[in-house]
Amino acid sequence: MLQIKSSLKQxxxxxxxxxxxxxxxxxxxxxxxxxGMLLPIVYRKMYDLCSQLPDLDIIEVGGATGTGSVALxxxxxxxxxxxxxxxxxxxxxxxxxxxxGYAENLQLINSHFSKFGVSEQxxxxxxxxxxxxxxxxxxxxxxxxxxxxxxxxxxxxxxDFFLFWPLLCEGxxxxxxxxxxxxxxxxxxxxxxxxxxxxxxTYRLLNQIIEWGLFKxxxxxxxxxxxIKPSNADFSRFNLATCAKIVDxxxxxxxxxxxxxxxxxxxx
Ligand SMILES: C[S@@+](CC[C@H](N)C(=O)[O-])C[C@H]1O[C@@H](n2cnc3c(N)ncnc32)[C@H](O)[C@@H]1O
Numbered sequence: 001m002l003q004i005k006s007s008l009k010q011x012x013x014x015x016x017x018x019x020x021x022x023x024x025x026x027x028x029x030x031x032x033x034x035x036g037m038l039l040p041i042v043y044r045k046m047y048d049l050c051s052q053l054p055d056l057d058i059i060e061v062g063g064a065t066g067t068g069s070v071a072l073x074x075x076x077x078x079x080x081x082x083x084x085x086x087x088x089x090x091x092x093x094x095x096x097x098x099x100x101g102y103a104e105n106l107q108l109i110n111s112h113f114s115k116f117g118v119s120e121q122x123x124x125x126x127x128x129x130x131x132x133x134x135x136x137x138x139x140x141x142x143x144x145x146x147x148x149x150x151x152x153x154x155x156x157x158x159x160d161f162f163l164f165w166p167l168l169c170e171g172x173x174x175x176x177x178x179x180x181x182x183x184x185x186x187x188x189x190x191x192x193x194x195x196x197x198x199x200x201x202t203y204r205l206l207n208q209i210i211e212w213g214l215f216k217x218x219x220x221x222x223x224x225x226x227x228i229k230p231s232n233a234d235f236s237r238f239n240l241a242t243c244a245k246i247v248d249x250x251x252x253x254x255x256x257x258x259x260x261x262x263x264x265x266x267x268x
Contacts, residue, residue: 016041027071034112036067037095038152038177042224043071046150049173049226050075053147055083056169059137061129061160062153062177063089064096066112072150073118083147085121086140090128094154097191129153134163141167148173152224154194155201158243161209165235172229174215178202179225185254189267197250199223204246212237 020028020040027040027047036043050058050072058076063069069087076085090096091105099105106126113119125137149164149172151157157176168174181203184196194201206225209215214233219226258265 152177
């Protein structure tokens with residue numbers, strides 16, 4: 001049953017891609033040439049929404065090979081904005097293993113920025129973002145507020161809301177990928193540092209953040225959700241301890257699932 005569902009999903013994806021090759025060729029080609037992980041229509045939506053934003057910096061966590069980054073930076077460039085896109089990418093582990101080590105990943109993302117003409121629009125923070133080094137990333141922001149923040153990384157949107165939401169202008173754009181009530185629990189390994197919990201982590205953390213009134217959804221394409229910082233939102237409702245509890249609960253579920261299947265919790 002699961003196999004049928006997954007091959008059906010693949011067929012629908014191939015159909016959408018064939019259609020987009022002709023109807024959305026700019027973003028189709030960008031995705032092809034940079035090995036982007038989202039559908040061209042998602043990159044197009046990111047571009048369109050960013051084109052309408054005020055001239056303020058944007059921060060994106062999870063650049064990978066830079067597909068989303070180029071789409072966002074094109075919006076800045078085509079609208080002749082002065083503001084920059086800060087791209088946070090750790091360049092190692094997880095999907096980056098498919099490309100190589102840190103040096104290869106850094107070289108690849110920078111080569112895409114240059115190839116697609118957006119090096120001037122981008123400041124790269126080539127490190128793993130943590131609560132501890134958040135201020136280093138924030139020091140790259142050179143406008144009084146942010147127009148948007150984008151998360152397509154490790155599902156730790158609690159960290160990104162904590163660091164960047166207070167800097168976002170009212171009505172500012174928030175884009176979050178991997179919002180789905182799905183888990184694919186497995187041992188933690190270099191290739192799967194989150195043990196298959198990224199989607200469910202994103203889903204439960206974002207639902208809590210929506211309940212606190214800090215994110216108002218506006219669009220959803222597949223697992224990518226778009227929203228805004230609502231006016232009169234009250235950040236004092238944001239509670240890191242509640243977020244940590246959600247993270248711990250999911251880790252306990254992952255461990256219980258693996259124990260029930262007699263699989264080790266870590267392969268490292
Ligand atoms: C799904 S990929 C991003 C895909 C990309 N946005 C695109 O358009 O194709 C997730 C990326 O997030 C990076 N990442 C995960 N956690 C991170 C963190 N805490 N700090 C920086 N980068 C992180 C990973 O190295 C990986 O390249």
